[in-house]
Each structure stands twice: as C-alpha cells, then as structure tokens.
Amino acid sequence: MLRYTLMRLGIFVGCLVVVWGLVYSGVAPRGLGASNGIWVVLLSLVISAPISFVVLRKERDRASAQIVRKVDSVKANLEANRSQEDVADDAARAQGQAS
Structure with a gap:
C-alpha cells in the first residue's frame, strides 16, 4: 500500500513540476490574481x-x-472471538440453570 501511495505521489509531483513550468513559461494560462498556486496544484491533480x-x-x-x-483476517478473528464469547455465555447459563 505504501508503494502505491509513493508511486501516486511521484506522478503528482512530476505533473506539478511540468504544469508549473508550463504556467510560468506562458504556455498554460495563469490563474487569476493570487490564485496562481492553487491553479497549478488543481491542474496537476486533474x-x-x-x-x-x-x-x-x-x-x-x-x-x-x-x-x-x-x-478477511480481521473478520475471521472477530468471528473466532464471537464464537468464544457464545460458548462462554452458554456455559454460564447452563451453570446458572443447574444451581
């Protein structure tokens, strides 16, 4: 999972560098006023x-x-715990009825 995240981040950073270069060279349009940084980031994300x-x-x-x-492993562990609780509960009820 970490590998996928890092690869995805690498692609984004590469796009960010390319878009930044295109915007500041005048090939791509600049954002309005002070929104230029946001424009570059959003365009890179897209x-x-x-x-x-x-x-x-x-x-x-x-x-x-x-x-x-x-x-699946977590679900199996939860199911095992649940069945152990059911067995313990049944045993406690059986002892309570026997008394």
Missing part, C-alpha cells in the same frame, strides 16, 4: 489522476488484494 489510474493499474490491484486479505 492531470495526474487519469495518468495514475492507467499507469498504476497493476499496483492498485496488488494493494487492493492486500487490503482484502487484511480485512
């Missing part, structure tokens, strides 16, 4: 999102599979 979606498809699938395994 450009990097589809690039990340296409380029990082395999890495995203690996990260997703890793998350699914972790969630």
Whole structure:
C-alpha cells in the first residue's frame, strides 16, 4: 500500500513540476490574481489522476488484494472471538440453570 501511495505521489509531483513550468513559461494560462498556486496544484491533480489510474493499474490491484486479505483476517478473528464469547455465555447459563 505504501508503494502505491509513493508511486501516486511521484506522478503528482512530476505533473506539478511540468504544469508549473508550463504556467510560468506562458504556455498554460495563469490563474487569476493570487490564485496562481492553487491553479497549478488543481491542474496537476486533474492531470495526474487519469495518468495514475492507467499507469498504476497493476499496483492498485496488488494493494487492493492486500487490503482484502487484511480485512478477511480481521473478520475471521472477530468471528473466532464471537464464537468464544457464545460458548462462554452458554456455559454460564447452563451453570446458572443447574444451581
């Protein structure tokens, strides 16, 4: 998961550098007034999102599979704990009825 995040961040930073260069060289339009920094960041986000979606498809699938395994493991642990509590509760009720 960390690898995917770092790769995604790298693509964003690359786009940020390219967009910043294009804006300050006059190829891309500048933002209005003091909004130039926000304009560069937003434009970089818009450009990097589809690039990340296409380029990082395999890495995203690996990260997703890793998350699914972790969630399944947590669910199994919770179910095991729940069944232990049910057994303990049943044993306590049986002792209470026997008394």
